[in-house]
Amino acid sequence: MSLRSVVFAMILLTVAIFFPYSFIATAFSIQDYMLDRGAIFIVQLFSTYLAWLAFKRSKSRSFKLFWQYLLFALITVCISNLLFNDDVHKLFNDFITLFTYFFILLAVESNPHLSNVPESKFINGRMPSLFFALVSFSYFILLPAQFSPEVYASGKPTKVFDILICALITYRLVICLIDSKSTFWRGFYSPLVISSFVLTIENINALGVINNTPLIAKGYINQLLDLLPYFFLAISSCIALNNKKTIPVTEKSNIPELYILLLLILPASFHLYGIEQAQFFIINSRLQSVVVLSWACVCAVLMTISLLNKRSKSHHQQRSLMRIQQQIDDLKNTNDSLKSAILNSESIAIVNASNNAILTTSINGEILSANPAAVQMFQSLEHELKGTSVNQLFAQKDEMHFFFDYQSNVYSLQRKELGISVECMSLRSDGTEFPAQAELQWAERADKPLIVLTFINLSARKLAEKQALESKDKFIANISHEFRTPLTIINGIIDKHIDQAIDDREKDDLTTAKRNGLRLVRMVEQLLELSRITDNPQLSLNTYRLKSLMTMPVDSFCQLALQSKLTFSSNIPDNLWLECDAQAFEKIIFNLLANAIKYTPKGGIVQVNAYAEQETIIIDIIDSGIGISKSSQDTIFERFQRADDVENQATFGVGIGLSLVNELVKAHNWRITLVSEYGHGSKFSLSLPIANALATEHQLAVSLSENEVSSLLIEQHSTKQEIEKDHQQQVVLVIEDNLDMQSHIKQVIEQQHHCILAGSGEHGLTLAQEYIPDLIVCDLMLTGIDGFEVLTELKNNDITAHIPVILLTARSDLESRLQGLNLNADEYLSKPFNQNELLIRIQNLINNRIQLQGRYLAQFTEEQKAEKHFACQENANRLSTSDSNQLNAEEKFLTKLENLIAKHYAEQELDITFLANNLAMSERQLQRKIKVILGTTPNNFIKEFRIKKAKQMLSNGSQIGRIALDVGFSSQTYFGRCFKEVTGQTPKQFQQEITK
Incomplete structure (x- = not known):
């Protein structure tokens, strides 16, 4: 039967119920309630039939049990609807209802979605639910029927009991829906949840009818509420019948303790609420309190049993895990035994079909077996190799000859899982030596371990390598001999000029050249010695x-x-x-x-x-x-x-x-x-x-x-320099870790400029921030941080960002040049460099800096820029909203300086110390930076700023006596003298001229 057919049939039944008053009741003079009972009875029979079909076709034991209990509940409802539906048999009807709820709770607690096998333990939820229904029945029905017949006759206690049990059923179905992990169970439980929810609403409405406050008035809606639970039950039945696949289940352990605690709280809460509010279901007897206390004791017992069962189950699982672990250990031991058996088998340990020579030896080096490839390689029969020492297979001077003589080597091999691979000289029985690659591996056996040696003949490869190496050595030896003659001539000439040198500077240059010449001679001698030792290692011992x-x-x-x-x-x-x-x-x-x-x-x-x-x-x-x-x-x-x-x-x-x-x-x-x-x-x-x-x-020979x-000794060069404040030349910082190259670059630069030396990148950064040089020459390959990192630090520091940098290096590839230029290097010069080129590049960068100073000064002397300087707050506000990313490092610094002076120009304390503290610089750094960028001093810049501000005030007609203090001068006399030095006029003359 398809779901569509069931829905169609249920709709027909619903339509049939909607016409009792208009047609059927009038034509046949049948009472309304009889027609209602008949229509609902038909729907109940239809739902019972579908439940029976689902029971017959269910293959899962837990699912079959679910439909069995639900079928009992439907049959009980049908019998009660036919036989006992009047007030005379009210108590009997309540008992029938109790049994119906029993069957529904048993069906829900079977949890068919959790396992194909029904839970045999009674504590999993069935007993708490049944006990709760029984306690609620005694509390709300039996005791009121015995001690308050009038209240019981009104039907209120019965409806409260129905609402409570229906709500419990709804709650359990919702939990089942949440626990469902598949689409089938979600589709199956959803109609059941709606059905139980509608049944709860129906009972709440019935209680409202008794209290004259119904949620829904009598009529077709009430009849529809009576029908809907069976309608959705039929839908769930059809979903179960139409499922053709294996019903998925999810193994999940319930936690009944919280559920039992909930069932304990409900009766206690109802009882306390009823006593406090004097509700109708409270009787004049202590039996209700006894029932609640008894239920509390039962819950305690059930919870104790649940915890004990859980503990027993946990112990059982631990024992199972221990058994599984024991089985794993047994399998591992069996596997190790099989491996040992394989290793103990000589036919397996020695692969006869292998192309490589394989030997097995004891840990003392005694040969145990050899494969045919080993027999062929060593030109000896297998029985001749067996029992001999493996040391005899290696040349006396080879390191492998000593392997088995040291027990520590054997222990080291035992610890290495992948073994040891070395190249050695193997010795055949005929005295022939040949290169081989020996791979030693440790093999653990039951009786005693052995060592497996695999030999790969490297004669062909070694011969090719030897020929290539000999050719290379011959070329190096020949070219080294060619180097010796010119080096000897050069060093001889240098020695002659050293003796004839007049001044110390010339002598230092020649000494440096001599030292590097000796270094080249030493390298050539090492090449020749290496070639001689390789070809014919003759030693005088x-x-x-x-x-x-x-x-x-x-x-x-x-x-x-x-x-x-x-x-x-x-x-x-x-x-x-x-x-x-x-x-x-x-x-x-x-x-x-x-x-x-x-x-x-x-x-x-x-x-x-x-x-x-x-x-x-x-x-x-x-x-x-x-x-x-x-x-x-x-x-x-x-x-x-x-x-x-x-x-x-x-x-x-x-x-x-x-x-x-x-x-x-x-x-x-x-x-x-x-x-x-x-x-x-x-x-x-x-x-x-x-x-x-x-x-x-x-007697020892002459020492070399x-x-x-x-030739390695180098003279100490002091990098600590003192810069004269009035030095007319530009200051150039050289960062180079090679002291000879330092000396050479210094001699070149000091032809035109003053030079500071730094032996590392870190020291160079310190000197750059301390002295603020006009230009920096930096080597790329430095000990510690390299030239790229030095350049990045310089350009990211506000104090040194304006300084031009020349990268000087032996790496002239395009990638290095692009990397340096991308880091804002001003020049990139490769070694060896031309002295004149270095000096010209330095001079060009310094000239560009001088032109930039002029541009900045012209920019700040324009009237339009002056107005921007003196508009203190407006200028600061405008600059705070501008896009600072459009400014370079120098413009950002000038903007910051301008804002600071514009804000504090009226204060007499404004001087170079105040500016340095607010700009996070030393006075020396600020002095050098403003001198490099603007070509003036900080104090002159402040004075010119104040004079321009005073000119603006004089133009506006301000009193001359107040202007001096308003712009930050200490006295009117000093103000007048400074004003005349800058403008060539006194303040009064300037104001009179402006007025005219």
Whole structure:
């Protein structure tokens, strides 16, 4: 049966009810109430039939139970409507109504939308609802019927009971509707909610009829109210019948405690209200109070049972979770056992079909098995490999030869989930060595663990790399030799001119050139040494005392560290001996110490510590410098590799020194390691075997460190400059961290201007705010903040925003130039630069600044601008509403200055100190800024402002005697003198001329 058919049938029945008075009652002389009962009875039978169909077709147990209880309720209503609908059987009708409510509450509390299986626990809502209905029936019907028959006969208590129970049913249906999570249940419960709500309204209206205050008058509307509950019930039945899909359910645990508390409050509230207001349902007996108290006890018991059930359920769930966790642990153990079984299976651990050579060994390095690829690679049969030590597969000088000799290496492999991969030199049984990549992995087994080694032959790749590297080394060696001749000639000529230099300035220039020439020579020597060590590492080995070898490098670099304002310390014991090539060892220490000092900022610490550990000497070179990032540490010892960190870009280097160190360490069969954290320093550790002490120490060769350190020593340059106030030249601030480049730029600029030097971006910003220079030349790559950040800080600061900036850098790519220009850089000059070009660009910017000063002065001397200056409050109001974004930094500053003077020009305290305090500047900064922008002093600007204001007052006819005080002059005499200096006339002469 479709929903459309049901609606049509219900409409026909409604129409039939609407004509009892007009046609049927007249034609057949049937009483109205009989016709009403007959029509409603037909509707009830129709609804009962639909409920029976829904009961028969329901597949869900809880849904079937819902229709079963609802069917019982409808059958009870139909029987009561046929047999007992008069006042004689009133009490019996009330009992029938009670049972009807019982069935409806049982249907609602079955909660078919929450589960397919009905709840077996009685405390979930059924018992509280049934007890509440029974208590309400006793309170409102039984007791009044026994002790107040007249009140009971009026029907009021019955209607109050009906209203209370119908409201409870409506509430429970609304809760079910809210809990519904699917469209079907929302559509199913919505008509039921309307039905119960209409039934509640009908009972309220009936109570109003008894009290002669009905909500709705008798007639067709009342008959329609009698019909609507069954109409909407039929709609819900059709929705259930027309559903062809599986009815969705939502598992949800009820919380009956709040519901029981609500049911407890209602009777108590009614009882207290009835006693207070002397309502009709209150009888002259204490039994009603006994009923309420008994209900309170029942609610307490029900709530206790509910809490105990919930606690029991929680414990049950915990036990279930524990069982599930135990099952998971068992499965995990089973999985581990299966993995162990797989690893223990040699046929699985050694993949016979693999193209790579695979070996399994014990943790001591004993070979357990080998696959065919390994047999072919090492040219030995499997039974020949089994039982031998894996160390025999590696060359004696390779680091993998020592892997199994140190238990810590095995423990380290055990902790690494992905294993260890290294490149090594493998040794075949015929004595042939070949490069291979060995991947070591830890395999846990039930009896004992093993190590799986996978070998990948790298002979072809290494050969190609070697050829490419040899070609590169040959080219570098050849070109390095070509560099040596011109460098030797240049340095020789410089030495000759140093001896012949007359003045100190010329000698300083030649010394700087000599120092950089030695630096180039050292770089060329390192390239040649690197090429020689790679091709033919011939060493002259002798036994030396470690402290003797370290004396010259430590003393030399101690002087360099002191000059660089670093804390240098060393701890070299006397009883440590080693076998080495003295010059090679000195080169290793030289490069490590040079890097430590180079990359450690002022105030840092450099330490050299040596100590013995078992049979090994450990030399640690520790610094608190900028550190090396994790990504750069893997390649830091490769040729021509430098850290890509931003901080490191400011320090010159091509990555030769550490590559030479690495090659010299390998030539001695030593080991060097690096531990570093970016921004927190580095530690290079050199490990070398201890040698036996000698009675007589070998004579040390001529030390190279002293000459090489001399090329690193730099003279101190003081950046602290004193600026003469009456200096006629312009002041230029140079921000450059390379001291030699500082000196060079200073010599160029001081041909025409005064120069201040700053060694870092931070120091440059401090000097810029302190001295307010006329122009700034800033290097792009600086230690700390770079040139872009310095430029941004300068342009965003009101004090320094007007200063022109020239960016000077070796980075001449378009992207860097555009970035600098976008940050309002006035010029961008690339290194190497032409001296004349730098001076011309500086002079052009200064000339432009002078022209700008003239434009500002002309602008402020115009009469129209003067009027704007002197209109104090109007000018401030107009400027406050203008678009300040249209003004540049200088115009904003002048506007702020103008507003401040216009507001306080009449005060005698207005001076440079007052202006500086209100503009958040020092007097020196304000003096320089106004001088640069307007070409005048603050006091002159204030005086001219007051004179112009006085001229305006004189033009308006004001008294000369009052004008001096009105515009802020301390006396009339001083005012007259200043007025004549500016205008060439006395105030009286000016006023007379204006009057004429």
